[in-house]
Amino acid sequence: MAQSMMLYWASGSPPCWRVMIALEEKLLQGYKHKHLSFEKEEHKGEEVKALNPRGQVPTFKHGDIILNESFGACLYLENTFKSQGTRLIPDDPAGQALVYQRMFETENLQQKMYDVAFYEWYVPEGERLESALKRNKENLITELKLWEGYLEKMGKGSFLAGKNFTMADVVCFPVIAYFPRLHCPKERCPRLMEYYEMLKDRPSIKASWPLEWLEKPEGQDTLKNL
Amino acid sequence: MAQSMMLYWASGSPPCWRVMIALEEKLLQGYKHKHLSFEKEEHKGEEVKALNPRGQVPTFKHGDIILNESFGACLYLENTFKSQGTRLIPDDPAGQALVYQRMFETENLQQKMYDVAFYEWYVPEGERLESALKRNKENLITELKLWEGYLEKMGKGSFLAGKNFTMADVVCFPVIAYFPRLHCPKERCPRLMEYYEMLKDRPSIKASWPLEWLEKPEGQDTLKNL
Numbered sequence: 001m002a003q004s005m006m007l008y009w010a011s012g013s014p015p016c017w018r019v020m021i022a023l024e025e026k027l028l029q030g031y032k033h034k035h036l037s038f039e040k041e042e043h044k045g046e047e048v049k050a051l052n053p054r055g056q057v058p059t060f061k062h063g064d065i066i067l068n069e070s071f072g073a074c075l076y077l078e079n080t081f082k083s084q085g086t087r088l089i090p091d092d093p094a095g096q097a098l099v100y101q102r103m104f105e106t107e108n109l110q111q112k113m114y115d116v117a118f119y120e121w122y123v124p125e126g127e128r129l130e131s132a133l134k135r136n137k138e139n140l141i142t143e144l145k146l147w148e149g150y151l152e153k154m155g156k157g158s159f160l161a162g163k164n165f166t167m168a169d170v171v172c173f174p175v176i177a178y179f180p181r182l183h184c185p186k187e188r189c190p191r192l193m194e195y196y197e198m199l200k201d202r203p204s205i206k207a208s209w210p211l212e213w214l215e216k217p218e219g220q221d222t223l224k225n226l
Numbered sequence: 227m228a229q230s231m232m233l234y235w236a237s238g239s240p241p242c243w244r245v246m247i248a249l250e251e252k253l254l255q256g257y258k259h260k261h262l263s264f265e266k267e268e269h270k271g272e273e274v275k276a277l278n279p280r281g282q283v284p285t286f287k288h289g290d291i292i293l294n295e296s297f298g299a300c301l302y303l304e305n306t307f308k309s310q311g312t313r314l315i316p317d318d319p320a321g322q323a324l325v326y327q328r329m330f331e332t333e334n335l336q337q338k339m340y341d342v343a344f345y346e347w348y349v350p351e352g353e354r355l356e357s358a359l360k361r362n363k364e365n366l367i368t369e370l371k372l373w374e375g376y377l378e379k380m381g382k383g384s385f386l387a388g389k390n391f392t393m394a395d396v397v398c399f400p401v402i403a404y405f406p407r408l409h410c411p412k413e414r415c416p417r418l419m420e421y422y423e424m425l426k427d428r429p430s431i432k433a434s435w436p437l438e439w440l441e442k443p444e445g446q447d448t449l450k451n452l
Contacts, residue, residue: 067323068327072326075301075326076323079322080319093302093306100293100299100301101292103298104295105295107333127358149279
């Protein structure tokens, strides 16, 4: 089945990484893939654009089916291969609701992390403002406190939505992994860092670890002063 | 069943509106609800914060289950009441994939619309820049072209993901409805405007039409110069 799948991806992109974790968890190893370079703007090339008019990665194809939104691809893989590999979305309504809640809250954490860590990437020179960056930092600190509270409430050794590894972890781990990599002070998110340590060697995560991060284990320090 | 549901909402918020459309489509009329005022900052009050630490709407409760992310609430309602009312996510993999694709692409359209229409709301005075607003407008125009292309390809009279009304329409219609309301020139998105006309009187949409929009049918004209 995996042989009919093709993933265009770039190293370190949380949306790509989450699809790769989902593929691993659903035992779909052996899918075809092409590693593209953001720096060379390969994701803007014709091969991707033919499948994804946004020129973005992930771009994912399963047979004739194209799914380029990472949340959509993850949900599709879970529904299509429900009984294969790890069950990522539970049937019981309360468990399912919590998985969805944390899954979609991840977009807040991701955006707020980007707004600080990649401020200079997103905001052109000449438009950068200390006041905006300061506000972005405050927003990220507030966001981290929420997630710290969730993990605190859930208890030591818990995953994001309870006792089991779920789709909430699939989509959120690649965002959380940026905090240690970009030198976020540990005291800003001690529980997230425990969670990170607990998960970083999970086979699905290790197998999909960003190539660039293996080559250069130290990232920039754009979260150092958070 | 609807009697055990409670929705905190504010008028015109696309995330609230999509949950309300989903509730209507799943025949869950009769749910309890509380209409909050953004202007009075009622969504930041204790009642909401006890259920939703973000102090945001929608805040949605079903029995003891709390789901405050609009995409999550919509998916939960579909899964929990699959055979009730409109089937919003098809089982066939190709149909399902397209619904997910358009559902999650909606976040791009929403964000890019906000970045223009509510620029002054989001960006504090003193930080507003003509160059940034100009870029936001260009991004929104590019985004609209994508959606125009999708509808063009799908053919006249189609919904966003094909011949049937689906979750893609539930989540995206409330965003699309802002374009005519905020005086977007029709020639920027003629097919989206046909789609809007086709859907605006659908019972689920009419029943959940923003109260403020009924009282003041004319919105601001922040998209007039797009």
